[in-house]
Amino acid sequence: MIGDTFGWLTDAAHWRSTNFDTGIWDQLLAHVGFSAIALVVALLVGLPLGLWIGHTGRATWLVTVVNAVRALPTVGVLVLLVVVIAPNFYGRTNAGYLIPTEIVLVLLAVPPILSNAYAGVQNVPPAVRDAAFGMGMTGRQVLARVELPNALPLIFSGFRSATLQVIATATIASYVTLGGLGRFIYDGLAQQDYPQMISGGLLVAALALSVDLLLALVQRYTVSRGLTGRLPRAGRVRREGADSRSAVLTEELASQGAR
Amino acid sequence: MKNTLVAIATAATLSLVVAGCGSDSGSGSSGSGSSGGGTIAENMVFGGPPEFKTRADGIPGLEENYGVKFGKYTVTDVGGPVTVNALKRGQVDAADLFTTDPSIEANDFVILEDPKSNFAAQNIVPIINKDKASDGVQEVLNGISEELDTDGLGELVGQVVNDKEKPEDVAKAWLADEDLDGSGDSASGESITVGSANFPENVILAEIYAQALEAQGAQVATKLNIGSREKYYPALEQGSLDLFPEYTGTILTYLDKEATATSPEDVYTALGEALPENLVALDYSEAQDSDAVVVTKETAEKFDLETIADLAKSAG
Numbered sequence: 127m128i129g130d131t132f133g134w135l136t137d138a139a140h141w142r143s144t145n146f147d148t149g150i151w152d153q154l155l156a157h158v159g160f161s162a163i164a165l166v167v168a169l170l171v172g173l174p175l176g177l178w179i180g181h182t183g184r185a186t187w188l189v190t191v192v193n194a195v196r197a198l199p200t201v202g203v204l205v206l207l208v209v210v211i212a213p214n215f216y217g218r219t220n221a222g223y224l225i226p227t228e229i230v231l232v233l234l235a236v237p238p239i240l241s242n243a244y245a246g247v248q249n250v251p252p253a254v255r256d257a258a259f260g261m262g263m264t265g266r267q268v269l270a271r272v273e274l275p276n277a278l279p280l281i282f283s284g285f286r287s288a289t290l291q292v293i294a295t296a297t298i299a300s301y302v303t304l305g306g307l308g309r310f311i312y313d314g315l316a317q318q319d320y321p322q323m324i325s326g327g328l329l330v331a332a333l334a335l336s337v338d339l340l341l342a343l344v345q346r347y348t349v350s351r352g353l354t355g356r357l358p359r360a361g362r363v364r365r366e367g368a369d370s371r372s373a374v375l376t377e378e379l380a381s382q383g384a385r
Numbered sequence: 386m387k388n389t390l391v392a393i394a395t396a397a398t399l400s401l402v403v404a405g406c407g408s409d410s411g412s413g414s415s416g417s418g419s420s421g422g423g424t425i426a427e428n429m430v431f432g433g434p435p436e437f438k439t440r441a442d443g444i445p446g447l448e449e450n451y452g453v454k455f456g457k458y459t460v461t462d463v464g465g466p467v468t469v470n471a472l473k474r475g476q477v478d479a480a481d482l483f484t485t486d487p488s489i490e491a492n493d494f495v496i497l498e499d500p501k502s503n504f505a506a507q508n509i510v511p512i513i514n515k516d517k518a519s520d521g522v523q524e525v526l527n528g529i530s531e532e533l534d535t536d537g538l539g540e541l542v543g544q545v546v547n548d549k550e551k552p553e554d555v556a557k558a559w560l561a562d563e564d565l566d567g568s569g570d571s572a573s574g575e576s577i578t579v580g581s582a583n584f585p586e587n588v589i590l591a592e593i594y595a596q597a598l599e600a601q602g603a604q605v606a607t608k609l610n611i612g613s614r615e616k617y618y619p620a621l622e623q624g625s626l627d628l629f630p631e632y633t634g635t636i637l638t639y640l641d642k643e644a645t646a647t648s649p650e651d652v653y654t655a656l657g658e659a660l661p662e663n664l665v666a667l668d669y670s671e672a673q674d675s676d677a678v679v680v681t682k683e684t685a686e687k688f689d690l691e692t693i694a695d696l697a698k699s700a701g
Contacts, residue, residue, distance in 0.1 A: 146458055209466070217475045218430070303432075303461050303471065313460065315615070316435035318642070 130321035135328070148305055150329065157306035157333065160224075160296045164231030165289060172236040173281070176243025180277070181269045189244050196237045200295055204230045208302050223302040234295055235288040242284025246277025275350050282345040286338055293334040297326075307333065424454070425688050426696040431455040432477030434463040440638065441645065442505050442676070443481070450503040452697040455479070464676075465584075472681060479696070482679045484535060485586060485672075487543035495685040496677045498692040505634030506649035507675035509533055510656070511594060511667045512636065514627040518665055521571030525597050526628075530670035532563045538586065538672045545585040552585060552609075556592035566600055573602030580617055580626040583610040586674060590630035614639055622661060633669055649673075 134140060143149040148156075172192075179185055204226055212222030250273050258272040297308030307330045314323025346356070437443035438458055447453045459476065461468040464483040472480040473492055482489055482496075489496065511526045541559055544550045560566040577598055581591030588609050599605045608626060611617040618639065620626045633652045637644045640659040646652045653669050660666060678693050690696065 145456065212467075212470055213474065215474060215476075219476070222470075222474070222476070300460070303459055303467060303476070309460070313435035313438075317439045318436075318639075319439070 127320065127324070131324045131328070134321040134325045140325075148309065150307075150310075153305050153307050153309055154329065154333065156304070157293070157296055157299075157308075157330075160227060160231065160299050160304070160306055161289070161292045164228050164235055164292050164296070165285075167228070168232045168235030168239055168288060168292075169285065171232070172239035173243050176240040176281075177247055177269060177274065177277070179240075180244040180247025181265070181273060186244075189241050192237050192240050195233055198233060200230055200234060201298060201301065203233065204298055204302065212302075220304060223299075223304050227296075227299045227302065227304060230298070231292050231296060235292050238284040238288045238291070239281075240284075242280045243277065246280030246284075247273045249280070250276045276353065278349045279345070279353055282341065282349065286341050286345075289337055289341060290334050293337060294330060297330060423456075423700055424697050425690075425700045426453045426479075427456045428700050429455050429478035429696070430457045430459055430476070431479050431481075432459045432461040432468050432471045433481030434468075435460050437481050437676070442503055442634075442647070446503045447678070447693060450501045451694045453693060454697075463584075472679065478684055479678055479680045481676050483674050484677050485539040485542050485674045487539060487546050489679060490543075491547065493682040494679045495682055495690070496679055497685075497690060497695070499677070500692055500694070502647045503693065504676045505638070505644075505647045506652045507632040507634040507673050508649050508653070508669040509538070509590060509672045509674065510631050510633050510636075510653070510669040512621065512629045512631045512660070512664055513667060514621070514624055515663050515665050516624075517575060517577050517627045518667070519572070519575060521573075521601065522575055522577070522598065522603065523667055525572055525601050526594060527668040528565060529593055529597055530668045532565065533670040533672035535672045535674070538589075538674065541589050542586045545589060552588045553592050553596070556589055556596055560593060560596055560600075565597055568600045568602075570602040572598050575602075576604040576606075577627045578606045578608060578625070579628045580607075580611055580620065581609045581630060582614070582617060583612050587630055591628075594628060594630060621664065624663070631666075632674055633666075634675065 139149075141150045143152045175188070179188060207226035207229055208223060211226050215222035247269075254272060254276065255268060258268045263271065296306055297311055299306045300308030300312040307326050310322050310326025310329070312326075314320060314326060346354075431444075433443070438460070439445070444455070444458065447455075459471065461471050461477070461480065464481065464486055468477075468480050468482060469486075469488045469492065471477045472482075472494065479497075482494070484496065488494070509530065511530065513522070513526070537559075541555050544555045545552055557566070575598070579591050579595045579598075581587045591607065591609055595605045595607050611620070614635075617626065617629065621629050633649070633656055634647075637646070637652055637656045637659055641655070644652075644655055644659070646655045649669065653666065656666050678696075680690060684690065688695070688698070688700075
């Protein structure tokens with residue numbers, strides 16, 4: 127079975143699309159597409175809302191409500207939405223199936239993004255926040271220059287777990303006529319072509335891990351060195367032992383002073 | 386520095402989105418309409434379950450028997466609501482549905498004739514564990530198979546799907562109509578577990594078997610709506626299920642991927658050879674729930690379609 131799976135994956139014909147069969151490259155692209163749309167939408171909704179709730183301390187019940195959404199059974203919601211939405215579209219369009227799929231994936235991605243953004247801002251030490259206000263920063267400046275950079279590690283961890291979940295769950299698009307890597311899993315099962323099915327699963331796992339690795343890299347270079355403790359050699363001695371969070375503030379002050 | 390990296394990350398994400406959108410719209414737009422050269426089928430999108438694409442009597446069979454090659458294949462579901470909706474709304478032009486499906490009549494769909502018997506016979510047949518197949522039990526089940534026919538079965542499915550009646554009530558009424566509900570003791574002493582797959586027709590059939598056997602004194606347990614064949618067949622083989630309503634063609638291809646028989650007798654004979662030692666197929670019924678290539682009434686009139694072979698005509 128392992129040999130067959132390897133054989134399936136290394137067969138060049140399975141990677142190219144013909145006019146009748148969709149190959150791995152195109153399904154991979156479609157899979158990334160479904161996931162990216164959902165993640166961007168979820169980020170646009172979840173991140174500002176989470177930051178605002180954390181910053182103002184208002185409407186914290188919303189975090190609980192959004193987290194409760196995680197309990198919804200994804201496939202059930204998908205089928206329900208398809209039944210309601212798909213009959214409204216006529217002709218050669220995927221929209222009747224694409225929209226429900228994206229709604230379901232967004233519902234899955236918003237909770238970790240929102241609640242981690244909220245928790246990240248919430249966990250900024252009051253002393254740091256007070257100091258920023260004391261310097262005369264406005265509320266907006268405090269959020270953008272102090273709270274957001276300090277919350278970034280948690281925001282990233284929320285976004286990364288949302289990404290993993292969405293990429294893994296985007297396989298359900300195939301359940302409602304769409305493509306994506308789920309196609310190989312679903313078709314392989316139906317056609318009793320188990321090497322195809324296992325290959326589909328492996329491809330999804332490989333995609334999820336690669337994207338997570340990519341995000342880890344982005345995180346490494348965007349999160350302040352003051353937070354990660356990842357300092358250049360020369361600075362290591364000087365800053366050692368300093369409160370990592372106030373280090374962000376120090377860095378911010380230094381850059382302001384330089385202007 | 387930080388801002389540049391954020392900008393790069395954002396740009397990368399956005400380009401992925403654009404790429405994703407592009408491929409979505411691309412896959413939906415090809416092969417539409419009747420214009421252009423080629424055959425009627427080459428300008429069509431076909432909708433059906435994943436296995437239809439590779440099955441001997443699916444797409445390969447249509448090409449071999451009728452020279453019909455479709456332009457594109459969209460995987461829908463196994464003759465379910467997704468397929469019906471896609472055909473109705475024009476996401477696909479032709480689809481694989483089942484002959485007993487009440488939605489064919491409800492939506493004025495047209496079944497294209499299959500004069501060359503591309504589709505294997507799908508007669509309803511009870512598959513039973515040999516140990517449980519006493520003469521009395523066989524008599525009851527064969528009696529049922531004798532009375533079932535395709536149209537009658539379609540009506541029963543319609544009562545469940547369209548009129549929202551319960552499968553057990555529909556089964557009971559049918560048994561009463563056919564005078565098969567008389568009580569007796571020809572199956573007494575047997576304890577039988579009846580299973581069914583998770584679609585209405587199969588549930589109705591399992592209910593019919595269960596109720597008839599119960600009336601004849603058997604101790605009957607039911608495990609209905611089990612799901613796909615991959616889940617229930619092992620249970621049947623290992624004996625945790627004793628009796629299952631099956632379709633001769635499908636169960637044969639499940640057991641023997643290379644099977645080529647298409648006529649009811651040939652399929653039944655081949656099935657008898659393909660079944661493992663401990664299972665036996667009782668008499669098959671005349672009722673069939675076979676695959677059919679189905680188009681909308683508009684499409685059939687537009688291209689003057691009657692048989693599957695007509696799809697190979699030039700589209701011009």
